[in-house]
Amino acid sequence: xxxxxxxxxxxxxxxxxxxxxxxxxxxxxxxxxxxxxxxxxxxxxxxxxxxxxxxxxxxxxxxxxxxxxxxxxxxxxxxxxxxxxxxxxxxxxxxxxxxxxxxxxxxxxxxxxxxxxxxxxxxxxxxxxxxxxxxxxxxxxxxxxxxxxxxxxxxxxxxxxxxxxxxxxxxxxxxxxxxxxxxxxxxxxxxxxxxxxx
Amino acid sequence: xxxxxxxxxxxxxxxxxxxxxxxxxxxxxxxxxxxxxxxxxxxxxxxxxxxxxxxxxxxxxxxxxxxxxxxxxxxxxxxxxxxxxxxxxxxxxxxxxxxxxxxxxxxxxxxxxxxxxxxxxxxxxxxxxxxxxxxxxxxxxxxxxxxxxxxxxxxxxxxxx
Numbered sequence: 001x002x003x004x005x006x007x008x009x010x011x012x013x014x015x016x017x018x019x020x021x022x023x024x025x026x027x028x029x030x031x032x033x034x035x036x037x038x039x040x041x042x043x044x045x046x047x048x049x050x051x052x053x054x055x056x057x058x059x060x061x062x063x064x065x066x067x068x069x070x071x072x073x074x075x076x077x078x079x080x081x082x083x084x085x086x087x088x089x090x091x092x093x094x095x096x097x098x099x100x101x102x103x104x105x106x107x108x109x110x111x112x113x114x115x116x117x118x119x120x121x122x123x124x125x126x127x128x129x130x131x132x133x134x135x136x137x138x139x140x141x142x143x144x145x146x147x148x149x150x151x152x153x154x155x156x157x158x159x160x161x162x163x164x165x166x167x168x169x170x171x172x173x174x175x176x177x178x179x180x181x182x183x184x185x186x187x188x189x190x191x192x193x194x195x196x197x198x
Numbered sequence: 199x200x201x202x203x204x205x206x207x208x209x210x211x212x213x214x215x216x217x218x219x220x221x222x223x224x225x226x227x228x229x230x231x232x233x234x235x236x237x238x239x240x241x242x243x244x245x246x247x248x249x250x251x252x253x254x255x256x257x258x259x260x261x262x263x264x265x266x267x268x269x270x271x272x273x274x275x276x277x278x279x280x281x282x283x284x285x286x287x288x289x290x291x292x293x294x295x296x297x298x299x300x301x302x303x304x305x306x307x308x309x310x311x312x313x314x315x316x317x318x319x320x321x322x323x324x325x326x327x328x329x330x331x332x333x334x335x336x337x338x339x340x341x342x343x344x345x346x347x348x349x350x351x352x353x354x355x356x357x358x359x
Contacts, residue, residue: 060249061249062247062249062281095251096251132322132323132324133322133323133324153311154310154311154323157308157309157310157311157312158308158309159308160281160282160306160308161308164308166309167309188311189310189311189314189315189321189322189323190322190323191279191310191314191323191324191325192323192324193249193250193324193325194250194252194324194325195324196251196252
């Protein structure tokens with residue numbers, strides 16, 4: 001009885017009611033979402049990928065903007081090593097018109113995104129993954145034909161200034177996967193704009 | 199005539215200066231004591247930014263309630279997460295335009311994983327977020343408030359004083 005109470009308490013404390021979605025170790029679902037080139041993209045399209053850097057982001061958020069160049073650099077660096085970036089915008093364009101599909105196309109062209117930038121119009125993927133902020137990273141690793149969540153959180157520890165970063169959470173996590181290890185730090189908080197839910 | 203004009207200009211300049219809020223730029227260690235005051239006041243500490251749509255939306259409600267309870271032991275602190283290089287170009291114009299009277303500070307501490315849990319362990323990192331606390335209670339809200347919602351919380355806390 002005492003054990004049961006402790007377990008119940010433990011669950012209550014570790015799972016605040018407003019955070020759901022994936023935790024590190026969970027199996028992530030695939031999706032089929034429309035890219036800025038009007039084609040549908042699924043993770044299963046990538047035969048040679050060892051995993052994915054799924055990034056919930058958007059056009060308007062200053063944090064997302066501050067990270068755009070860093071995301072492009074990450075994609076270029078890691079897609080050759082099997083971990084491409086897949087960016088997803090889940091914001092409701094009714095609330096933030098700057099995050100509409102049309103504006104996504106414009107932004108992707110302006111910045112010459114090297115990765116797909118997908119529109120999660122129904123917000124189903126953000127809900128399933130439990131993405132709350134932009135940018136919000138979910139690093140996935142292919143293991144026995146499953147996509148296992150290996151890291152959730154921020155890209156690094158300085159959104160203002162890339163040159164002042166002292167902890168590269170995401171790169172460190174990908175490097176660990178490449179080395180066949182689990183990331184040492186597998187969760188951080190991704191401060192930023194909230195994902196604008198319908 | 200010329201002198202009158204320059205006096206007038208000077209007067210407007212003075213008014214402007216008085217109206218403009220001085221924004222202190224703080225590290226988290228400097229902000230932290232403001233989250234733990236122990237006296238008979240109720241504190242609302244709101245984390246926001248001028249570019250954050252839902253934050254801006256709730257700002258009039260916060261300001262209205264601050265005004266309504268100005269004669270009570272109720273204190274509002276608006277902690278801006280605006281970028282420090284946008285204080286003059288963006289934050290200050292926003293504050294004057296919206297006529298924000300509550301105290302505003304800018305938290306310039308981008309390594310947020312070092313401090314966010316000290317505000318509240320359940321905070322995902324999204325804004326707006328509000329800490330409402332007093333001597334015997336400490337509540338954290340990761341949401342945008344409507345006037346009615348915030349008013350009923352503040353009202354009930356003030357009644358308990």
